[in-house]
Amino acid sequence: MTSLSHQQGATDPAHEDKCRRCGVSCHVAVPLGDRAIVVDGLHCKFLAEDAPGVFACAVYTDRFAQAPWCHHADVAGPLGYLGHDCPYGVPGLGKQRVSDAEFRELWPHLWRILRSWGVPNFVHHEHFLAAMHARTGREWELVPMSDLSDQPFATDTQQMRLRAVSTSPHA
Numbered sequence: 001m002t003s004l005s006h007q008q009g010a011t012d013p014a015h016e017d018k019c020r021r022c023g024v025s026c027h028v029a030v031p032l033g034d035r036a037i038v039v040d041g042l043h044c045k046f047l048a049e050d051a052p053g054v055f056a057c058a059v060y061t062d063r064f065a066q067a068p069w070c071h072h073a074d075v076a077g078p079l080g081y082l083g084h085d086c087p088y089g090v091p092g093l094g095k096q097r098v099s100d101a102e103f104r105e106l107w108p109h110l111w112r113i114l115r116s117w118g119v120p121n122f123v124h125h126e127h128f129l130a131a132m133h134a135r136t137g138r139e140w141e142l143v144p145m146s147d148l149s150d151q152p153f154a155t156d157t158q159q160m161r162l163r164a165v166s167t168s169p170h171a
């Protein structure tokens with residue numbers, strides 16, 4: 001299969017060995033000012049956590065076929081799609097995983113953006129919804145956005161929005 005331009009880059013063992021398995025690049029970060037903040041649970045559906053804080057792609061060798069949104073690190077770095085301190089990336093450019101204390105401070109802004117922008121359909125629905133339940137104390141579901149022209153993530157054709165699950169049988 002011919003790979004697309006965003007899927008092309010180095011594949012040698014030295015290149016592969018640089019990965020720290022932090023999982024940051026496989027999270028969808030929320031833009032906040034000039035930063036991009038990682039939200040735990042908001043990640044590609046193929047991302048697996050082998051041990052606390054140690055991540056791996058479940059389809060790594062076949063990822064460009066199964067996950068067309070996935071960018072090779074060589075392409076992702078200059079676009080800011082990797083961690084800001086990633087060995088493959090451009091120093092200072094990219095997604096940031098912040099401390100719990102800072103995340104709590106940023107959360108009202110992140111939540112507002114998540115509610116209005118939604119998330120791409122390729123994220124892990126169960127992990128994301130569980131994280132939102134833990135943050136808000138409410139049950140949520142993901143439903144397709146009605147306005148398909150409003151798609152902030154160009155590599156995914158379907159954007160999903162959060163909708164509260166009603167606990168009332170009459171609602």
Ligand code: SF4
Nearest residue numbers: 026044047057067070
């Ligand atoms: S398909 Fe790509 S974005 Fe998804 S987990 Fe694998 S490497 Fe990460």
